[in-house]
Amino acid sequence: MELVVALGLIVFKVALLIAILLLLPLPLTWLERKIAGHIQQRMGPMRVGWHGLLQPVADGVKLLTKEDHIPAEADRFLFKLAPILALAPPFVVFVAVPFGESVSVLGTEITLYVSNMNVALLFVFAVIGIEVYGVIFGGWAANSKYAVLGSLRTCAQMISYEIPMGFAVIGVVMLAQSMSLLEIVRAQANVWNIVYQPVGFFVFFVAGLAQAQRIPFDLAEAEGDLGAGFHTEYSGIRFAFFMVSEYAIMLLTSVLAVILFFGGWNGVLVPLPPLLWFLLKVAFFVYVFIWFRFTFPRYRYDQLMAIGWKVLLPLSMANIIITGVAFL
């Protein structure tokens, strides 16, 4: 009986997570377009619903009813596989991400995470690495020059940015003496990691921007020079998959930044419910992502590589050494 309840709870949590992640791009696209509009002194969507609130729904319906077009010369199997490969990993990763300690509903303690892995951080980085295959396959299978160029860039970008990103979080792991995201947050109960690890955060954040393929590092899609990059040839629901994946990764990067460096659900000064604190911080980072997108131009490809290898990598190494000397 207890097993059934526990299993049911896990299934329920996973279902809830998937539902939230699938639906979240709707408000996020609206928000992104609104913020873009106001930054550019426009209004953004205004016509569908109150202040365009229903615009994402209209767009979603449009995407679902569009023709699902596969180019004649495409590798059909890979072409169909790629969106799924891009979509699944960000969803899987959230299994290991905690959103809070626990809440008690009807006398039972319900934990706000699906699983508390002791190597959660490793799991996150390993699984999110698979997402790149979606992008690479998508670009390759479409048999289009733009798409191939986009995915080639992604390859190089991911390789050069996963390394500093991985190194950047080692400092956090050293402080918490654990790879479990839950333990990392608990270790920050008094002082957030950002105080000890500003450099680590900087490296993590910049690499995170590159990971999420956001401006100023969105070379994989680079509307200006590559059409739409790796998803140039995609349409309809498959394109929507890529979009959802992109938003999920943006969300994941924000969540990781909050968990690793900004104390997770630990609040300061104002006593708010922990979950609310957590969501507020994540929302802030999501806003920063969007804000960056409409402020900065795109880095050139060689600049991207130079930043990755010549700035971020040495910085993250130095960060590890200094953390090691100072705290161990």
Place this chain on the structure above:
Amino acid sequence: MSRALDRTGIWIGWAFFADLANALALTFGYMFSRPVTMQYPDKEKWLPYSRYRGHHFLTRDEEGEIKCVACELCARICPCDCIEVIPYEDEKGNRHPAKFEIDMARCLFCGLCEDACPADAIALGQQYEFSSFSSRDLVIGRDDLLGKPGKAMTGGGVVAARLNTEQDVLVETSEPQGYNWWRNIRRT
């Protein structure tokens, strides 16, 4: 010395991304400034600039008689050959157009007809909403032209938007010279 200080200042700023921070501050400021969007045609509509060349109109004199003397100068000068005038003579012996048609689908709104007219009978007004599903509907006859709104400079009167809206259309008439496009643009 001070130049050296300046240079170090610039370097320190560069190391801490002062320029990027500046850009972020600017866009953040813009985010809370007033949008310049005019919600046409849902909410706002405005008089075009006074010299705007829109839909033609024909004028009448004080007696209410059409001013045009059917000299066909406008038809001659029109580079698109889109005006057709057929004259007639009334009881008093004055020439007037029996038929005066402008093919709006061909007109390029150069305003030469207005310049050529010796009787100040034809001019380009401020109406700009006359798209249509059929180019045949764009051939406008004499009586329609007489009823078209005049120039923004001389009042002219704004015509209601053609698209249906839930809200009332806000007509921007505070400036007789037409809408000042640059008013809302923020200058820093």
